[in-house]
Amino acid sequence: MQKWEYATIPLIIHSTKAILDTWGDDGWELVAVIPGPDGQNLVAYLKRPKD
Numbered sequence: 001m002q003k004w005e006y007a008t009i010p011l012i013i014h015s016t017k018a019i020l021d022t023w024g025d026d027g028w029e030l031v032a033v034i035p036g037p038d039g040q041n042l043v044a045y046l047k048r049p050k051d
Contacts, residue, residue, distance in 0.1 A: 003050040006031075011042040020044065 007028060011019055020030060028046040036043045 004047045005050045007046045009044050009046065010036065011044050013042070016042070
């Protein structure tokens with residue numbers, strides 16, 4: 001059975017692509033992007049297979 005590890009990261013609006021590309025290069029897969037607690041910033045949820 002596949003096991004996963006998860007990460008939650010804040011996204012800065014003007015650097016969203018760069019942030020997600022960096023995490024993607026490390027093997028993280030984007031699960032969802034939702035508004036943060038303040039309603040203005042975004043939060044990304046990521047996962048990757050755990051060895």
